[in-house]
Amino acid sequence: MRQIHLCDPQLHGEGGHYMNHDTQLVRELQNRGLPVAIYSRKGCTVKCAGVAPEPIFSYDIFQEAATDAQVWAIENFQAINQAFLADLCLISPERFKADDLVYFPNLLQNQLYAVALWLGRMPADRRPAVAVMLRYLNHAMDYVQSRANKEHIAHFYRYAARALHQVQPRTVICADTRELAMAYQKILSLPVLELPNPMDVSDLLARAAPRAANARPTVVYQGHTSALRGLHFLPEIIERCAKLQPRPRFIVQVQSRDAAATQLGPTLERLDRLAAAGDDVRIVNGALSSADYFSLLNEADIVLLPYSPSFYGHGSSGVFTESASLGKVIVVSPQTVPARQGYEYGLGVVTAAKWTPMAMAEAVAAALRELPALQKKAVAAAPRFRAEHCAHVFWERLLSSVPAVAARAASLPASS
Secondary structure (H helix, E strand, O other), X not given: OOOEEEEOOOOOOOOOOHHHHHHHHHHHHHHOOOOEXXXXXXXXXXXXXOXXXXXXEOOOOOOOOOOOOOOHHHHHHHHHHHHHHHHHOOOOHHHOOOOOEEEEOOOOHHHHHHHHHHHHOOOHHHOOEEEEEOOOXXXXXXXXXXXOOXXXXXXXXXXXXXXXXXXXXXXXXXXXXXXXXXXXXXXXXXXXXXXXXXOOOHHHHHHOOOOOOOOOOEEEEOOOOOHHHOHHHHHHHHHHHOOOOOOOEEEEXXXXXXXXXXXXXXXXXXHHHHHHHOOOEEEEEOOOOHHHHHHHHHOOOEEEEOOOHHHHOOOOOHHHHHHHHOOOEEEEOOXXXXXXXXXXXXXXXXXXXXXXHHHHHHHHHHXXXXXXXXXXXXHHHHHHHHHHOOHHHHHHHHHHHHHHHHHHHHHOOOOO
16 A cells, blocks of 8 residues: 555544544554555544644534435435535545555445545546445434434445445445444445454553552443433442442543533433532543543543443444453443453453343442452453454454455446
């Protein structure tokens, strides 16, 4: 490859995992001596491994433009793809050559077709190879289930992906879990490459300051503020754990309080009351810098992930991957990718019996009872997990797949 172009409309600032994810990818490319250009959301001022992104994208990938309850999916597909195409056209086509790779780490069907339209505007002999990561089975989400004609989303994915393959056979469609790869391969009737979630952050733990001794174990919940991540379970979990001996301390990051207030306002109020009542709960408000984020994660004896199986039954979790790479004890929901990976890698993971606040609290209690043994297990399993969920493995698999996918795509009949 001559150059890698990383196009991430979710890269906007320090909040979330996009910054850490993209930084690890860029650092590995630098280690390989491959030039990289980054394109981010407008307003982005952060750097990834010293590389300043060029801010071109106008919206995050979940932006909607729908006005009608019946044809909302069509409206979104049409309007947002056109907006994404306009953003992509801000990049001079002269920057690209056929031996480049453009990687999109976060896209939905509402941006995927725009990539096909964008490449179609370039001379065929200059079109770069393309890789697209599909992370979200969004038509299966709880918030979509009540909408009319939601099944069209899968059709749009299929239409857009096949249009992209037609204009550029050197396209790699990717997913970062086995479950997503299987689901999208069924939807698209095209190969989907499973890649690791490159979030090995063990080097940060090695540089972290030693933890102060504390008789009370600490349970940490951090990351994006969302019901999909079970934030609404936290007050009951905390209240149920107040009777345990030793009584755990909870640290809860509320990353986006204003955005979450409409849906989770009562939950946030309960958490605030619990924090004000004593020293059992500490609230950390706002997006954190990478240093502060990992400092908070370093405080955890137990990382609590009460995530919804409707999303995390197929989607990856950055907090889980980071925690596992650090050798942390983790409490997870059943029927989720973290539960499956915890079992397969022999991690220090306790899986709740059900996705309920009571069951999650019981899992926290079980983790506390066996904490020393679980910590030993987590530390022992972390090296293998880190070795398989890192940027080196990510790029090895992706870069080696581009010519193979091109040959396979060329052999497919037009009617397949």
